[in-house]
Amino acid sequence: DAGITQSPRHKVTETGTPVTLRCHQTENHRYMYWYRQDPGHGLRLIHYSYGVKDTDKGEVSDGYSVSRSKTEDFLLTLESATSSQTSVYFCAISESAGSSYNSPLHFGNGTRLTVT
């Protein structure tokens, strides 16, 4: 398995509180991604990063922010959690992202977040 660690693995929080999820990689890959997985929707991209301090929005970015101050760490923050953000969150990494596609996405084991 690719060296990807997500923390925490489970979290329960209350509506309106801030939450930060962490993704740590040991592969030195340039690209990192945050997805959420919901029944009936598959996986949807929240934000991604193409280098230190370089990030961009994905398909479902509203209510989320990210930061990447080091190659190995990619943080996802819910500024004020809502019940609609209850989901399983996955971090993924890839060595390349362009037309070569020599390195597919590798996923962490996920964080299950419940917002009450």
Place this chain on the structure above:
Amino acid sequence: AQSVAQPEDQVNVAEGNPLTVKCTYSVSGNPYLFWYVQYPNRGLQFLLKYITGDNLVKGSYGFEAEFNKSQTSFHLKKPSALVSDSALYFCAVSPNTGFQKLVFGTGTRLLVSP
């Protein structure tokens, strides 16, 4: 915009029988196609990909997939199913502009009975 359809929520097959998990896609230009598998409480694992070349792609654990451009399909197949193949399978498609445009299907649960 690209999209993926996995028409079956669940596929049931007996161990030893061949299995097929269906996927159709829509994308502008040439597609990059992927299959991933997810076991309980784990992240997705890469199975195989089609970028260009032979329409039949072989991947991990004995799986293969056939790219059919005219039918815009990329069905996942295995000649002889194992109970351990039981899992959630995702098809994904992207144009050649990068993973930020990668779109996943809703997943198909494969249940292989002994």
